[in-house]
Amino acid sequence: MSKRGYHHGNLRQALVDAALQLIEQKGPTGFTLSEAAKTAGVTPAAVYRHFAGREDLIAEAARQGYEIFADVMQFAYDSGQPSALAAFEATGRAYMAFARKHPGHYIAMFESGMSVNRTPELAAVASRAQGVLEKAATDLSQHIPADKRPPAAMFSAHIWAMSHGVVELFARNSPGTQSPFEADALLESGIGIYLRGLGLIDPDH
Structure with missing residues (x-):
């Protein structure tokens, strides 16, 4: 995966948008933070700069x-x-x-x-x-x-x-x-x- 997340214009909102997409597709417990990061096009580690866990997201x-x-x-x-x-x-x-x-x-x-x-x-x-x-x-x-x-x-x-x-x-x-x-x-x-x-x-x- 590329590291374009480090230069993402609005990483926090991109992760929320990714979560909304996954929630609609799989339900609120059907996805992981890693999947949200992948959907947003960022590294899994980048998620923790903004959210402590899936529930926070x-x-x-x-x-x-x-x-x-x-x-x-x-x-x-x-x-x-x-x-x-x-x-x-x-x-x-x-x-x-x-x-x-x-x-x-x-x-x-x-x-x-x-x-x-x-x-x-x-x-x-x-x-x-x-x-x-x-x-x-x-x-x-x-x-x-x-x-x-x-x-x-x-x-x-x-x-x-x-x-x-x-x-x-x-x-x-x-x-x-x-x-x-x-x-x-x-x-x-x-x-x-x-x-x-x-x-x-x-x-x-």
């Missing part, structure tokens, strides 16, 4: 994924304004769109077993992404009297879980889990049923 891939995810969620929220319902539903759809467009990041974030508290930076950006959905949930529930209003953090977490479940089961080609309905339609109808049950939207919405 995956954690950085997850952090970058959450940065993208938070931006996607914020854009979806802003695009749905001024309707609180449209903004909330847009954040749910954004989850699925992100999973489809950034599978390597998605796997690093949600399927690698990586704790969001592994580093302060990872925890902060994960919290930012969650905060967008909670803000949308808060907006949606303002018309309900405070003593009857469900906690925004609770029902935003439920929508996050529903979005994650639909993505995992029906939007990422999981074996044996083909649905007779489009994943987008499943998520849309599920969110609608859930919100009606909480009294957050009228029955005719």
